[in-house]
Amino acid sequence: MDQRHVVIVTGGAMGIGRAIADRFARDGAAVVIADVSGAAEAAAEISATGAPAIGVFCDISDPASCEKMATEALDAFDRIDTLVNNAGLYSTLKLTDFSDISPEEWQRVLNVNVMGQAFATAAVLPAMQAQGAGSIVNMSSGTPFKGVPYLLHYVASKGAINAMTKALAKELGASGIRVNGVAPGFTMSDGVKANPHQIEKLQDISQKARVIARDQQPEDVVGAVAFLASQDAAFMTGQTLVVDGGAYFH
Ligand SMILES: NC(=O)c1ccc[n+]([C@@H]2O[C@H](COP(=O)([O-])OP(=O)(O)OC[C@H]3O[C@@H](n4cnc5c(N)ncnc54)[C@H](O)[C@@H]3O)[C@@H](O)[C@H]2O)c1
Structure with a gap:
């Protein structure tokens, strides 16, 4: 019998991350929810469905916290097949003229959205290297492709993720x-x-820009993540799939 797939979902306690975690659980994976808040509760809900799951406190902007996350995942499930680098700051950010974004706010967003993904990746790397296999799925955003205004720190952070995805794929x-x-x-x-x-501010503009004119739900994102983590995507690396109802074409 195939070994059970082990996945870590950062920011998996709610939102898109939680929908991704639920999908992996339904597909039979063992799930590690890594989050600054609500990880244990989300993992308990997933466990109640019969899927193996643990919740770990993790602040991805702290390398030591990411290392602890990887250790706890290995202690529970012995391997790490997939890291979904989903945690990020977005919904609480204020839409602001770029010149009004303070240096501290820039740093806060880059610490979590850029360095956080790098730290979480570095933490799981030894296990994946020892296995000789692994899959990392980085949560980006359509904003750097479209050049969305008034969120420059956020757009820059996700542009960096697109670049890191390509460079890390090569590395x-x-x-x-x-x-x-x-x-x-x-x-x-x-x-x-x-x-x-x-x-x-964004719902109406986003809907009008789409070919599929309805709200995007977290569940709309999970299929692409599950595919990229799976053996169906065994020959794909360095790619970023845009999932946005046809608002942006590469
Ligand atoms: N919602 C959108 O419109 C949208 C669009 C494109 C991309 N994204 C990206 O998708 C991801 C998830 O977004 P969402 O809207 O579902 O978010 P959300 O706010 O609903 O949930 C984010 C989760 O991440 C956790 N988190 C925040 N900071 C963390 C940290 N430092 N360490 C660990 N966990 C942390 C939160 O506690 C929360 O559980 C983010 O990377 C976001 O940038 C969101």
């Missing part, structure tokens, strides 16, 4: 580790729904 390919990305459009995640200022 890690020889180790049998694939690195890909998924770039959703504006999505009705828990975080977005809890921050009406984002919905008021």
